[in-house]
Amino acid sequence: MILIYNNVIQHGPVITTTLLMALIAVAVYLAWIRTPQLLLKSQGLFFANIWINYDRIKSMNLSEDGVLVIQLEQRNLLIRVRKLDDLEKIYLVMLENQ
Structure with a gap:
């Protein structure tokens, strides 16, 4: 301004x-x-315009308040969802692809 x-x-x-x-x-x-969207693919995922291979994921934690924490090599990725049921769907898809 x-x-x-x-x-x-x-x-x-x-x-x-x-x-x-x-x-x-x-x-x-x-x-x-604009809100970030999570796009799950067979070899990785897109979140906030960043491609992340499933190989880079060290651990995943689910919280009760609607946050999926994905720990990468150098940082944590926090994914907030609007519906708590979506957390379980995301978690199951990522488990299948790893």
Whole structure:
């Protein structure tokens, strides 16, 4: 917003203001509107635009509050679901593919 304000006050190019507003719209979409989806495949899974092979998974833990914790080599992946029944489905599919 500061960059847009400076560009308008200093009578900068209109294309710069337009591109900055588009950048803000994309940032809002990526940060607040879009939710990550879990896509299970036969050799791995996609979550938050990251491909993870089943070989990289060290352990999986289910919590009672709707979170599936997948421990990878260097970090933990937290998957929150809206329906608790989906946790069991995800867990069973991942067990079948490992």
